[in-house]
Each structure stands twice: as C-alpha cells, then as structure tokens.
Amino acid sequence: MRQFLEFEKPVAELESKIEELRRMSSPGEINIADEVARLSAKADSQLRTLYAKLTPWQKTLVARHAERPKAARVIATLITDFTPLAGDRAFGDDAAIIGGMGRFRGAPVMVIGTEKGTDTESRIKYNFGMAKPEGYRKARRLMELAGRFNLPILTFVDTSGAFPGIEAEARGQAEAIARGIEACLLAPVPLISTIIGEGGSGGAIALAAGNSVLMMEHAIYSVISPEGCASILWRDAAQAPVAAEAMRITAQDLRRLGLIDEVVAEPLGGAHRDPEVAIASLGNAIAHALEPLKLLSPESLRARRREKFLAMGKLGLG
Structure with missing residues (x-):
C-alpha cells in the first residue's frame, strides 16, 4: 500500500x-x-x-519518503555488469557507502552512492545512510582507482549527513570527509554527482564535488538539516519548516543560485510514485552531462572543477 x-x-x-x-x-x-x-x-x-x-519543508518530506528510490535501486537500474568493491584498506567496510565498477549505457564507469535502506532491517545495516570515516575513505579509494583506469565517476547522494558518533570522530571523520572532497577535485576523469534524495552537510559534498552536479526535482541539499538548523537558531526543532524556507535547500533555489547544474524532472507526485520513470529520466540527464566531459583532458577536468567551486565563494564587487 x-x-x-x-x-x-x-x-x-x-x-x-x-x-x-x-x-x-x-x-x-x-x-x-x-x-x-x-x-x-x-x-x-x-x-x-x-x-x-510545494513548500521547502514539504519537499524535504518528499525527499525523505520511505518509498523513494534509493542509491542501490538507481545503480541496479542504470548500471549493468556491476561489480561491488568493499573496504577502505585501512579499517573496514562501511555499508553506508556502496560502490564498484560497471557499465553505464555500455561504457565502463565507477559508481559510488550513499545508501539509506528501504526497511527497518536494511536501514540499520546501512546506518540510515550516515557514513563513517571508513566509508569516505572507501569512496576516495574508488575515485583514485577510477583515475588509474580512466573510468568516469558517477555518484548518487542520499544522506542526512555523516555519522556523528564518538567512534567516527575518533577515527578522523572530518579528515576523511576533507580527503573525500579532495579526491573529487583531483580526479582526472569526468565526475557526475546527483543528489537523489537528501544532500546533507559535508557527508554529501564529500561525494558531490563534481564537474556536473544534478539534483532530482524534489531533492534537497543543505549544510545542515532543517531540524538541526532550527534547534541551533530557535532551540526548537518544531521550527524546521521555517528553517527550510530560509535555508534555500530546494533544487530550484540552488539552480537559481548557481550551486547545481541541472534539475532532473520527477514524475507527478514524486519519484516514489513511478521510480522507473524517475530513474530513466536521471539516466538521460547523466548521459547528457557526461558526453561533453569525455572530450576534455585530465588537466581541463580538474581545472574546471576547481574553478566551479571556487567561484561559489566569490562576491561581486563592481
């Protein structure tokens, strides 16, 4: 039902x-x-x-819908011959980050995504999509592997943020996220990132510093969750709808601000109403964004990526 x-x-x-x-x-x-x-x-x-x-808060609820297609389903639909790769070669494997090699429309690619799970059992397994340091180090390892084998990288982001537990901090959460962002920026291959649900804080951008950043129509992307923002500013999580409005977290707002590159249309009523159509639309958007990037040299890809994100912090002074 x-x-x-x-x-x-x-x-x-x-x-x-x-x-x-x-x-x-x-x-x-x-x-x-x-x-x-x-x-x-x-x-x-x-x-x-x-x-x-839809208000920004209502879009937040749609982005979190339990039946919304998650990264594993997106990968299973868009990627053929998928071979999952595990572990960070330092501590262990983090189930919240899934990744591996496969083929996107016949061409070899490296795929990385944050997976939330679809029911209670799988959500616990994937830690509700909140990755720990070993997850971000695994993502970095896969990006570096993609660079060595000249594989374009596709990332699918759906996380409320990195795991905030003490053990994650003890294992270097902030450093792992920073190194993940660095790996995105240094990758010598095309990198297409898509926010498919929630894009929360550094836990999202560690996989999303791409040449082209796409967002599903009803996805959200922000430095903190609306509830977290409301708890800090008003000491009341019930003010989350107000915070969501002020934070400009919707795909439409972020496109107008120039922080993402494309909004991918969803079926009427959201991606959860017709996942196959939503994923097919995403596949077309990725293919369209990827094609021109294949013609660029590693130096050009890195330079464009770097300039893209540095430009976001500039203020017009003239």
Missing part, C-alpha cells in the same frame, strides 16, 4: 475511494468505470495542484 505524506491527505482520500470501488466491482454489477475515471482525474488534478506549490 502506498504511503501518503500529511499534505497529500486529499489525494489519499480520493485514491482510497478509487480502490474501494475497484474492489466492489465484479462481473454482472453496475459498471463503475466512469466513476473511477472521474475520481482518478480529480486525484491527478489534486496531485498536480499540490506539487506545483
């Missing part, structure tokens, strides 16, 4: 009526197809109206 968000309640009621009518119908009874069609059209209209004016 589909999970509805609180603001989708009007649509949920209509779709519940549609399902009830379909269950009631049987051969020989009154044809209810016209009523189902009428309610379906009304539900679609309601959904279109709701999603045309």
Whole structure:
C-alpha cells in the first residue's frame, strides 16, 4: 500500500475511494468505470495542484519518503555488469557507502552512492545512510582507482549527513570527509554527482564535488538539516519548516543560485510514485552531462572543477 505524506491527505482520500470501488466491482454489477475515471482525474488534478506549490519543508518530506528510490535501486537500474568493491584498506567496510565498477549505457564507469535502506532491517545495516570515516575513505579509494583506469565517476547522494558518533570522530571523520572532497577535485576523469534524495552537510559534498552536479526535482541539499538548523537558531526543532524556507535547500533555489547544474524532472507526485520513470529520466540527464566531459583532458577536468567551486565563494564587487 502506498504511503501518503500529511499534505497529500486529499489525494489519499480520493485514491482510497478509487480502490474501494475497484474492489466492489465484479462481473454482472453496475459498471463503475466512469466513476473511477472521474475520481482518478480529480486525484491527478489534486496531485498536480499540490506539487506545483510545494513548500521547502514539504519537499524535504518528499525527499525523505520511505518509498523513494534509493542509491542501490538507481545503480541496479542504470548500471549493468556491476561489480561491488568493499573496504577502505585501512579499517573496514562501511555499508553506508556502496560502490564498484560497471557499465553505464555500455561504457565502463565507477559508481559510488550513499545508501539509506528501504526497511527497518536494511536501514540499520546501512546506518540510515550516515557514513563513517571508513566509508569516505572507501569512496576516495574508488575515485583514485577510477583515475588509474580512466573510468568516469558517477555518484548518487542520499544522506542526512555523516555519522556523528564518538567512534567516527575518533577515527578522523572530518579528515576523511576533507580527503573525500579532495579526491573529487583531483580526479582526472569526468565526475557526475546527483543528489537523489537528501544532500546533507559535508557527508554529501564529500561525494558531490563534481564537474556536473544534478539534483532530482524534489531533492534537497543543505549544510545542515532543517531540524538541526532550527534547534541551533530557535532551540526548537518544531521550527524546521521555517528553517527550510530560509535555508534555500530546494533544487530550484540552488539552480537559481548557481550551486547545481541541472534539475532532473520527477514524475507527478514524486519519484516514489513511478521510480522507473524517475530513474530513466536521471539516466538521460547523466548521459547528457557526461558526453561533453569525455572530450576534455585530465588537466581541463580538474581545472574546471576547481574553478566551479571556487567561484561559489566569490562576491561581486563592481
């Protein structure tokens, strides 16, 4: 059964009526197809109206939707001959970061993603997508491996942030994230990063300092979660909707600010309503972004990447 968000309640009621009518119908009874069609059209209209004016907080809820396609599903759909690689060669393997080699539309690539999990068991396994130092060191290792074998890198980001536990700090969380960003910037191959759900803090940018940064239409990307921001500024996590508005965390805001390169359209009602269509749309966007980068030298790729991110901190003075 589909999970509805609180603001989708009007649509949920209509779709519940549609399902009830379909269950009631049987051969020989009154044809209810016209009523189902009428309610379906009304539900679609309601959904279109709701999603045309989502607030930043509502987009946050969509980005976190339990049924939204996660990195593992995106990789399984877009990448063929995928061979997962594990471990950071220093401490251990971090399940929150998945990665390996495969083929994207026939061409070899290196793929890295943050995986949240889809149910209670898998969320615990993947630590809710919050990577530890060994995860970021694994990502760095795979980026360096991609450089040696001249493999374009595709990253898929969906994390609320790096794991904040004491053990992660003891093993050098900040250094591992910094080295991850450095690995992105130094990679001699094309790097396409996509925020597919949540892009939270340094835990996200460690995989997202790419030549081209894409965002799904209802994804979010920010230095801190709305709840975290609200707890700091107002000492009240309930102010998260206000914080989300002020932080400019939506794909549309970030595109206007020049912090990402492209917004990838999602099906009506969000990627969770039709994951296959959403992932196919993402695949087309990645292919379009990757093609011109294949023509550039390693020096040009590095220089453009560096200039791109340095420019974000400049202020117009004239």
